[in-house]
Amino acid sequence: MNEGFETLAIHAGQEADPHTGAVVPPIYAVSTYKQDGVGGLRSGYEYSRSANPTRTALEECLAAVEGGARGLAFASGLAAEDTLLRTVCAPGDHVLIPDDAYGGTFRLFAKVLERWGVSYDPVPLGDVDAVRAAVRPETKVIWVETPTNPLLGIADIAALASVAHDAGALLVVDNTFASPYLQQPVALGADVVVHSTTKYVGGHSDVVGGALVAASAELGERLAYHQNAMGAVAGPFDAWLTLRGLKTLAVRMDRHCDNAERVVELLASHPKVTQVLYPGLPEHPGHEVAAKQMRRFGGMVSFRVAGGEEAAVEVCNRAKLFTLGESLGGVESLIEHPGRMTHASAAGSPLEVPADLVRLSVGIETVGDLLADLSQALG
Numbered sequence: 001m002n003e004g005f006e007t008l009a010i011h012a013g014q015e016a017d018p019h020t021g022a023v024v025p026p027i028y029a030v031s032t033y034k035q036d037g038v039g040g041l042r043s044g045y046e047y048s049r050s051a052n053p054t055r056t057a058l059e060e061c062l063a064a065v066e067g068g069a070r071g072l073a074f075a076s077g078l079a080a081e082d083t084l085l086r087t088v089c090a091p092g093d094h095v096l097i098p099d100d101a102y103g104g105t106f107r108l109f110a111k112v113l114e115r116w117g118v119s120y121d122p123v124p125l126g127d128v129d130a131v132r133a134a135v136r137p138e139t140k141v142i143w144v145e146t147p148t149n150p151l152l153g154i155a156d157i158a159a160l161a162s163v164a165h166d167a168g169a170l171l172v173v174d175n176t177f178a179s180p181y182l183q184q185p186v187a188l189g190a191d192v193v194v195h196s197t198t199k200y201v202g203g204h205s206d207v208v209g210g211a212l213v214a215a216s217a218e219l220g221e222r223l224a225y226h227q228n229a230m231g232a233v234a235g236p237f238d239a240w241l242t243l244r245g246l247k248t249l250a251v252r253m254d255r256h257c258d259n260a261e262r263v264v265e266l267l268a269s270h271p272k273v274t275q276v277l278y279p280g281l282p283e284h285p286g287h288e289v290a291a292k293q294m295r296r297f298g299g300m301v302s303f304r305v306a307g308g309e310e311a312a313v314e315v316c317n318r319a320k321l322f323t324l325g326e327s328l329g330g331v332e333s334l335i336e337h338p339g340r341m342t343h344a345s346a347a348g349s350p351l352e353v354p355a356d357l358v359r360l361s362v363g364i365e366t367v368g369d370l371l372a373d374l375s376q377a378l379g
């Protein structure tokens with residue numbers, strides 16, 4: 001049966017509980033499971049690091065909504081990334097990363113994986129020829145973020161998948177900003193999709209989590225082995241909250257997009273704003289590609305403020321309804337200064353972000369209230 005996105009998000013992996021009929025998977029707060037004789041597992045569960053029924057429900061649902069063969073849930077997005085990279089890379093391998101990757105992803109490469117012997121090069125993912133030219137014989141992964149955090153750059157997933165596959169490398173797509181509702185990388189050729197489920201998938205700023213979705217069962221099996229061997233799994237309560245968020249992803253995303261479009265309109269005509277970065281704008285260099293591979297353009301908006309760093313910081317400090325804080329993708333609107341907050345770890349690197357940049361995670365509050373707050377914050 002070819003079910004729609006919303007149906008999968010609400011039902012995939014979530015049969016009514018066989019014992020009680022509970023329509024929502026219970027929180028299996030349990031570490032171990034009684035065996036019927038040595039090795040006689042009742043329903044495949046033996047120890048909750050290896051598998052837990054609440055986590056299984058989330059993992060099956062994630063695989064379904066991303067159109068992949070296997071989903072795996074982790075304690076955080078970075079735990080998912082680390083597990084993936086230590087599964088598919090070995091010391092001596094090389095990875096291409098976006099030249100404006102999320103600061104924490106960059107730090108993982110620069111401070112952790114490089115010491116382990118995996119080298120990396122930042123590349124402008126919007127330029128497919130530049131990516132092809134940067135591939136080396138030892139390149140194992142092309143790491144894609146699209147839209148990127150925080151500059152909202154767009155990469156052509158299908159084109160980069162063929163660059164990766166021609167080179168015998170894997171294409172990994174961090175789909176955190178778009179969410180599976182707006183963009184489905186597996187259908188475009190990605191081998192693995194990464195999520196910080198902390199963001200749109202969870203959607204309520206109440207849980208930290210991560211996910212991997214493998215396109216093939218074979219790679220999914222290798223990742224599952226490492227998930228258990230490395231142990232950075234999502235706990236049952238976190239898995240339950242994340243699954244609860246995932247059920248309403250589609251309706252939330254549509255409202256995030258509606259509100260973001262109105263915010264972009266306001267910013268684009270504001271005298272204190274020198275540039276608006278949003279892939280929905282026709283003048284955005286990635287607009288055509290985004291229109292091809294995304295359902296809509298998302299809830300993240302960045303902009304540059306006339307007057308430089310101090311002026312940008314002032315806008316962040318003056319906002320009231322837009323809460324000053326890191327993270328994104330929750331129902332409440334957030335504002336932040338990437339240079340001093342989320343992307344401070346990229347300072348002095350090729351991934352340093354402009355000092356006059358402000359990033360918004362546009363929430364689903366009444367849009368008039370959001371516009372009024374931004375107008376007063378801009379002064």
Ligand SMILES: Cc1ncc(COP(=O)(O)O)c(C=O)c1O
Nearest residue numbers: 076077078102149176196198209
């Ligand atoms: C695009 C992106 N990928 C990955 C991560 C890391 O996820 P987590 O914070 O859940 O470890 C983040 C966090 O902000 C992110 O924005």
